[in-house]
Every structure is written in structure tokens, then in C-alpha cells.
Amino acid sequence: MSAHIFVVEDEKPILTLLTYNLEKEGYKVSSSSNGEEALPLIKEKKPDLVLLDWMLPDLSGIKICQYLKQDEKVKNIPVIMLTAKGEEEDKVKGLNTGAEDYITKPFSFPELLARIKSLLKRVKPNIVSEEATYLDLKIDRESMKVFRKEKEISLGPKEYKLLDFLIKQPKRVYSREQLLEHVWGDDINVESRTVDVHITRLRQSINIEGAKPLIRTVRSAGYSLEN
Amino acid sequence: MSAHIFVVEDEKPILTLLTYNLEKEGYKVSSSSNGEEALPLIKEKKPDLVLLDWMLPDLSGIKICQYLKQDEKVKNIPVIMLTAKGEEEDKVKGLNTGAEDYITKPFSFPELLARIKSLLKRVKPNIVSEEATYLDLKIDRESMKVFRKEKEISLGPKEYKLLDFLIKQPKRVYSREQLLEHVWGDDINVESRTVDVHITRLRQSINIEGAKPLIRTVRSAGYSLEN
DNA sequence: TAAATATTTAACAAATCTGTAACATTACTC
DNA sequence: GAGTAATGTTACAGATTTGTTAAATATTTA
Incomplete structure (x- = not known):
């Protein structure tokens, strides 16, 4: 690309x-x-x-x-x-x-x-492409669909945005503030702990039977899409 | 560097x-x-x-x-x-x-x-590259991971910060006070002996079988990343 | 060599951080 | 407009990290 x-x-x-x-x-x-x-x-x-x-x-x-x-x-x-x-x-x-x-x-x-x-x-x-994958996770930005191991997963809007952002640089660790800025928008005023909750929800959503967890917590730093 | x-x-x-x-x-x-x-x-x-x-x-x-x-x-x-x-x-x-x-x-x-x-x-x-290495020690700031001889090492937040700082200028000796300032932040009020403890912990963490010790103590002066 | 000085390390209590459930509020759908 | 979905906040338990202390060890000095 x-x-x-x-x-x-x-x-x-x-x-x-x-x-x-x-x-x-x-x-x-x-x-x-x-x-x-x-x-x-x-x-x-x-x-x-x-x-x-x-x-x-x-x-x-x-x-x-x-x-x-x-x-x-x-x-x-x-x-x-x-x-x-x-x-x-x-x-x-x-x-x-x-x-x-x-x-x-x-x-x-x-x-x-x-x-x-x-x-x-x-x-x-x-530089975003229409399709991004990380391991067995795939996101199709055109249809806004997400797949794990070929199976479609349904995500809420915020969960989708969060994943969409994280997958751009899968291994990079983002602070809660960075995530708020990029996923929520920086004018918005939201508690940084809210990110945790959405991460939890995203984790639950993309977690399917027999697959590794894909979101890493880095204590006192943030999260990254990685296992 | x-x-x-x-x-x-x-x-x-x-x-x-x-x-x-x-x-x-x-x-x-x-x-x-x-x-x-x-x-x-x-x-x-x-x-x-x-x-x-x-x-x-x-x-x-x-x-x-x-x-x-x-x-x-x-x-x-x-x-x-x-x-x-x-x-x-x-x-x-x-x-x-x-x-x-x-x-x-x-x-x-x-x-x-x-x-x-x-x-x-x-x-x-x-200038502050995403990756820094000193001998067989590598720190990847993007994923916030640390490796010794290709093997990933897990560090606590403070240990990571300490290493992140020391590796910017390997061989340079920093006093406990300097380390407190740079790694802890200058408003904080922490005993300077505490640095010793964290150095010890960092040493234990980055010390793997068959590898040289990487942190030098300079008596009555401080510490440096060096072997 | 003994005394003085400095560093290492273990142990523990206090502080901090995270995960998640529960709930309230807002936004959307039919 | 009722019902449903999504979102944000809070509280609390559990896990991890941190700072301090004190005893043990090492090094220097006299």
C-alpha cells in the first residue's frame, strides 16, 4: 500500500x-x-x-x-x-x-x-488500509465487520473504534489518555477509567472459544493489542 | 541514544x-x-x-x-x-x-x-529512538518490552523507567538524587536509599542465567548501566 | 584489624492500579 | 413513546508495586 x-x-x-x-x-x-x-x-x-x-x-x-x-x-x-x-x-x-x-x-x-x-x-x-489483520483477528473497514478466526464478531460502536485504532499499530502501548484522545476525541471530557471498562467489553467481545486473549495490559502505562 | x-x-x-x-x-x-x-x-x-x-x-x-x-x-x-x-x-x-x-x-x-x-x-x-540496546539488553519503547539475549523480561513500571533512563547514556554514572529526579520526578519526596532497592530489583529482573551483571555501583557516587 | 562508611537484600505494610459488576443516564430503534 | 442498546460512572475486591526499615554484607579508612 x-x-x-x-x-x-x-x-x-x-x-x-x-x-x-x-x-x-x-x-x-x-x-x-x-x-x-x-x-x-x-x-x-x-x-x-x-x-x-x-x-x-x-x-x-x-x-x-x-x-x-x-x-x-x-x-x-x-x-x-x-x-x-x-x-x-x-x-x-x-x-x-x-x-x-x-x-x-x-x-x-x-x-x-x-x-x-x-x-x-x-x-x-x-495510513489506513481497508483491511487490517492481527493474528486471527480481522477488521474490514469498508463493511465495518470484524472477524475472529473467520467468524464474524459483533462489536458496539465504541468497541469497534477502539479496536480499529489499536490494530493500526498492534504492539504499541497506548495510555488511557491517548486512547481517549484518538478514540473518543480530545474535546470530550470522560474519566480515564472509562477506558478500562471499554477494554473489558472489547475483550469479552473478541474473545472466542479456544483463542488467545489479544489485549495486553501494561501496568501504569496502558493497553496494546497483543497477546 | x-x-x-x-x-x-x-x-x-x-x-x-x-x-x-x-x-x-x-x-x-x-x-x-x-x-x-x-x-x-x-x-x-x-x-x-x-x-x-x-x-x-x-x-x-x-x-x-x-x-x-x-x-x-x-x-x-x-x-x-x-x-x-x-x-x-x-x-x-x-x-x-x-x-x-x-x-x-x-x-x-x-x-x-x-x-x-x-x-x-x-x-x-x-533522536530518542523507539529502540535502545546495550550489549545483550534491548528495550523497545513502542511495546514497552525489555529483552535480554532475545528473551523477554518483565519489569515493574519503576524498573522499566529506571532502565529506560539509564540506557539513554550507558556508562554514565548517575547519583541517587539524579535518578530520583529523572525517574521519580522532582516534586516527589522519597528517601535516596529507595533507589538502592529499585536498583537491586532491576538487577534481579534483568539478570538471566549466564549473562554478565549490567549495573555498576560506584561507591559514594551512584549507579550506571555498564558491566 | 577494628571502626567507620556504604551498599545489598529480605520482609512487610502502605499505596496504587486494574478488572468487573452494578447502576444511572443517554441515544437509538421500531 | 416504549423498549432496547450503548455509554459513563462508581464501588470494591484482588493483584501488583512501592517505600521503608533493619539486618547482613562489603568496602574503605585509620
């Missing part, structure tokens, strides 16, 4: 070059040479990574980045900013926009590629 | 504060309060980042930065300059020296920390 990269760049030669090279590397590329139209497109398409020219003519890259990083739904998409040489002083300003990386134009493509890969590796959990 | 930061600052209180706080965050810190001696030291030690006072008495920070940025071997080390308030207008001048960031004194430590992290992220994308 390949990552989807969104490029916002008004300099056509650069855009063409980037698109060409990135696609050659196997990435799916979308682009816009116009800041104003880029923002809604990014929110709609939810790419895995955004390459953003610092100084776009209409809506500047800095602004776009700020908007993205303020929006709950897309703030986790990593952003690499392309800053031209003369704008280097603005780097400091850029720190506060929350972009994950900066590259000064003109840049070497291999370097860019390395940085892209490095970032994508870190946000792997955001 | 933790990042190495070099601080050049002639104001002793600031230098002390910085060193203290940075080490508390787990960074390795070297320093110099003298510009002339700093330059060769930086070239020799090749830290991951340099914090540089703008106006040093002998050899100014600007000069040092210029020299660093002209030297092929160290030009890639990011530099953060600490400018005093009155010197703010000189920022523009400073930009040409190639420093990566500027902070005006007095500064808030959390802000400095954020900038350091942001810079380090670019240079060393995974």
Missing part, C-alpha cells in the same frame, strides 16, 4: 519535477498550484503527507500550514515546507506553525525523498 | 540553569564559558547541536557561528543563538552567519526545548 502525497507549489517546473519523481518512487501524488483551492482539497483527500511551498502567491504556505495544524481532522498529517533561500529568516516563524520539516530550495531530490520516508515512517498509523 | 548539546555561555547562572535543565531532559551536555576555547572543542566533539551566546566577551558568538558555518566538517551542526534583548536588531546581521534559530534572553525554557527538539528532529529524525 503506497502513501499519498499532496504537493502545493506554484512554480510549475518544480511541481512537474516533484510529481514525476515521486510517482516514479511509487507514491500517489495530488497537487495544486493554488493555495486557496489546496486547503479544502487537502481536508477532503486526507493525504498521508503534504509538501508545501512556503510562499504561495494567494494563500501562503505558512497560513495553510497553520490552518491545517489547527484542524483536528488533519493536524496529524505531516507537512514539509519548501522555503526559498531568501526566506530563511522566516524559519523561526515557521517553527510555530508546526510543520514537521523544512527544506530550502533548490533542494536535492534524494534528500527530500529521505525526509519524506522518514516522516511517513513516523506516521504509519495514519 | 540521546543527543549531545554544546553550550557556549559566559553568564554562569544561565549556563548552570541550561545544563541542569537539559540534562534533566536526558541530553548529554558539554559547555564552555569561553569563546576561544569553545571553537576547537566543538570541532573536536561534534555535538548534535550548539547553543551559543550572541555576545561572548572574548570571541563573540557571531564570529564563532561564522567560523562553524564555514567549516565543511561542522557546518551541518545546527546552531541556536541566544541574543540579549538589546541586540535584537542585530538579528538580521546574524541571519547571515547561518544560525538555525534565535532566542531572546530572557527566554522560557519550554520554548527553548521546543526549538531544540524541532531542530534535532530535522538533523536526527529519531
